[in-house]
Amino acid sequence: xxxxxxxxxxxxxxxxxxxxxxxxxxxxxxxxxxxxxxxxxxxxxxxxxxxxxxxxxxxxxxxxxxxxxxxxxxxxxxxxxxxxxxxxxxxxxxxxxxxxxxxxxxxxxxxxxxxxxxxxxxxxxxxxxxxxxxxxxxxxxxxxxxxxxxxxxxxxxxxxxxxxxxxxxxxxxxxxxxxxxxxxxxxxxxxxxxxxxxxxxxxxxxxxxxxxxxxxxxxxxxxxxxxxxxxxxxxxxxxxxxxxxxxxxxxxxxxxxxxxxxxxxxxxxxxxxxxxxxxxxxxxxxxxxxxxxxxxxxxxxxxxxxxxxxxxxxxxxxxxxxxxxxxxxxxxxxxxxxxxxxxxxxxxxxxxxxxxxxxxxxxxxxxxxxxxxxxxxxxxxxxxxxxxxxxxxxxxxxxxxxxxxxxxxxxxxxxxxxxxxxxxxxxxxxxxxxxxxxxxxxxxxxxxxxxxxxxxxxxxxxxxxxxxxxxxxxxxxxxxxxxxxxxxxxxxxxxxxxxxxxxxxxxxxxxxxxxxxxxxxxxxxxxxxxxxxxxxxxxxxxxxxxxxxxxxxxxxxxxxxxxxxxxxxxxx
Amino acid sequence: xxxxxxxxxxxxxxxxxxxxxxxxxxxxxxxxxxxxxxxxxxxxxxxxxxxxxxxxxxxxxxxxxxxxxxxxxxxxxxxxxxxxxxxxxxxxxxxxxxxxxxxxxxxxxxxxxx
Numbered sequence: 001x002x003x004x005x006x007x008x009x010x011x012x013x014x015x016x017x018x019x020x021x022x023x024x025x026x027x028x029x030x031x032x033x034x035x036x037x038x039x040x041x042x043x044x045x046x047x048x049x050x051x052x053x054x055x056x057x058x059x060x061x062x063x064x065x066x067x068x069x070x071x072x073x074x075x076x077x078x079x080x081x082x083x084x085x086x087x088x089x090x091x092x093x094x095x096x097x098x099x100x101x102x103x104x105x106x107x108x109x110x111x112x113x114x115x116x117x118x119x120x121x122x123x124x125x126x127x128x129x130x131x132x133x134x135x136x137x138x139x140x141x142x143x144x145x146x147x148x149x150x151x152x153x154x155x156x157x158x159x160x161x162x163x164x165x166x167x168x169x170x171x172x173x174x175x176x177x178x179x180x181x182x183x184x185x186x187x188x189x190x191x192x193x194x195x196x197x198x199x200x201x202x203x204x205x206x207x208x209x210x211x212x213x214x215x216x217x218x219x220x221x222x223x224x225x226x227x228x229x230x231x232x233x234x235x236x237x238x239x240x241x242x243x244x245x246x247x248x249x250x251x252x253x254x255x256x257x258x259x260x261x262x263x264x265x266x267x268x269x270x271x272x273x274x275x276x277x278x279x280x281x282x283x284x285x286x287x288x289x290x291x292x293x294x295x296x297x298x299x300x301x302x303x304x305x306x307x308x309x310x311x312x313x314x315x316x317x318x319x320x321x322x323x324x325x326x327x328x329x330x331x332x333x334x335x336x337x338x339x340x341x342x343x344x345x346x347x348x349x350x351x352x353x354x355x356x357x358x359x360x361x362x363x364x365x366x367x368x369x370x371x372x373x374x375x376x377x378x379x380x381x382x383x384x385x386x387x388x389x390x391x392x393x394x395x396x397x398x399x400x401x402x403x404x405x406x407x408x409x410x411x412x413x414x415x416x417x418x419x420x421x422x423x424x425x426x427x428x429x430x431x432x433x434x435x436x437x438x439x440x441x442x443x444x445x446x447x448x449x450x451x452x453x454x455x456x457x458x459x460x461x462x463x464x465x466x467x468x469x470x471x472x473x474x475x476x477x478x479x480x481x482x483x484x485x486x487x488x489x490x491x492x493x494x495x496x497x498x499x500x501x502x503x504x505x506x507x508x509x510x511x512x513x514x515x516x517x518x519x520x521x522x523x524x525x526x527x528x529x530x531x532x533x534x535x536x537x538x539x540x541x542x543x544x545x546x547x548x549x550x551x552x553x554x555x556x557x558x559x560x561x562x563x564x565x566x567x568x569x570x571x572x
Numbered sequence: 573x574x575x576x577x578x579x580x581x582x583x584x585x586x587x588x589x590x591x592x593x594x595x596x597x598x599x600x601x602x603x604x605x606x607x608x609x610x611x612x613x614x615x616x617x618x619x620x621x622x623x624x625x626x627x628x629x630x631x632x633x634x635x636x637x638x639x640x641x642x643x644x645x646x647x648x649x650x651x652x653x654x655x656x657x658x659x660x661x662x663x664x665x666x667x668x669x670x671x672x673x674x675x676x677x678x679x680x681x682x683x684x685x686x
Contacts, residue, residue: 015631016605018638019635021601022638025590025591060627060631089633089637111640112638139620168625180636393581
């Protein structure tokens with residue numbers, strides 16, 4: 001008979017010399033190496049010295065019987081499979097059971113039958129090989145798993161460095177996010193805008209593990225870099241989409257929702273593609289506004305097909321916006337039924353205090369899941385419109401101050417129709433201004449001044465839009481539609497920046513003169529009127545508090561703001 | 573009991589086949605070992621040591637069955653049972669039978685060697 005397990009080293013332990021001789025002869029004839037022992041003590045010693053791969057063990061032996069020897073050998077073998085075949089003429093069930101209890105794997109009764117013995121040795125040899133393969137594969141899997149975990153830790157550390165936590169810890173944000181969420185494909189980013197507002201982005205990548213996490217890194221990098229440089233939500237979402245489209249393989253994309261909050265202007269813009277409907281909860285009235293996805297996820301469409309159209313909302317202090325990945329909706333109870341949107345709506349309907357809504361949602365999901373196994377991929381975020389005092393106290397991004405840079409300079413920069421249509425000059429201009437050493441700490445204030453004056457020049461001056469429109473919610477979207485339409489059709493007009501910076505003893509003075517091609521307005525009569533109404537729409541009171549002076553010139557299509565800063569001045 | 577053979581020639585042929593050059597050594601070893609066991613057996617009976625009677629019988633039974641001496645093996649089984657039951661009455665008679673049967677087996681085995 002062919003030996004299919006190769007040659008083994010076999011220990012034969014029997015106190016009968018003739019039995020030992022016979023077994024030795026049979027086993028050797030089958031091509032195996034033989035080690036012998038004449039009692040249990042010797043058997044254990046031989047096992048330690050020779051590391052045999054299979055053992056033929058007599059049950060009844062002097063000094064130490066086979067049962068005890070089997071127990072010791074199995075203990076020494078640990079997780080290695082060393083099959084023990086008991087040699088016995090015992091026939092009663094109790095004795096045979098005792099053999100198995102001691103760790104025996106099979107029996108061979110006397111007189112020995114060499115055919116049966118050979119079959120048994122072969123069978124155990126196969127089993128042993130399988131066991132070895134399994135052990136090897138198990139060790140390999142364990143090694144791979146360890147490797148994978150290590151890689152994930154490294155990847156997570158890199159991601160955390162890229163994504164840091166932004167301003168997720170701001171007092172107006174509550175969120176639920178698993179520490180390893182990035183490997184579930186969930187990403188949550190929040191950052192302060194130079195203007196003082198906030199960008200929050202929730203992304204849910206298709207898939208799990210590293211493939212799901214890989215897109216999160218460039219996404220976070222773009223989000224933070226562009227937000228801090230003053231880019232708009234439209235520009236950021238467009239840039240992220242283009243990047244993801246370029247790097248992600250087909251079938252991998254990112255369902256996302258990004259909100260842009262302008263706290264002082266009480267305005268919120270939302271871009272949502274592929275995520276479950278978000279809710280805007282109006283604390284004053286208890287009204288729940290649904291913000292449904294109206295775009296494809298990020299990374300699906302190429303740049304020319306991609307739409308950045310925003311949903312715009314007027315918001316009030318204390319209003320809250322809720323975003324979530326599908327983890328909540330798809331959380332299953334022990335009956336395998338999903339939580340679903342209706343139960344979520346129910347939580348809002350039953351809400352008595354907006355303060356506790358976030359916790360109410362968590363409790364509802366928790367109670368619903370009960371004993372069911374948790375997937376741990378529930379991501380939920382609540383962003384509240386803070387009050388004035390809180391806005392002042394929100395932490396600013398800390399920025400390095402370089403020592404050398406341009407202190408005395410002048411810039412004349414004119415944007416003609418094509419540039420006005422397709423280009424946002426603010427990041428570029430802000431970048432330039434913040435090259436002034438020390439002025440970077442005031443970038444928020446400078447941005448606010450630039451943004452207000454530029455949008456006044458463009459929207460009221462060049463495009464001739466009436467700020468009265470924005471006084472009610474319907475007017476809001478009408479205003480933005482009209483803005484887009486007029487900008488699209490623009491073929492005449494300009495906005496001109498004249499910037500001048502001079503050093504002073506304690507810091508510097510920045511003069512911003514912005515003029516536009518519009519008709520201007522009768523600022524003089526408004527001033528005589530003693531009313532700030534007209535200015536209100538133009539955000540001038542806010543700018544006036546930041547600047548030494550704000551002066552309208554010409555026919556009202558020219559405005560000059562002088563901003564003074566000091567080295568000792570803090571960020572806010 | 574009488575239907576059991578003194579020597580199972582078929583089994584013996586197989587042993588010869590397996591052992592090859594060592595067949596003679598095996599038979600000689602069996603004889604030396606058997607006589608040592610019979611001495612131990614005698615001592616156990618004299619000492620009225622039922623446990624030892626059982627053990628020696630069990631061990632001898634095993635080698636007898638392997639060497640191809642079924643009747644001798646069966647006799648050992650009887651004394652083994654007695655020992656295990658802790659009842660040595662009549663064991664001396666069985667022991668005499670074992671000794672007689674052993675002499676026959678020894679003679680037959682020796683013949684196999686020539």
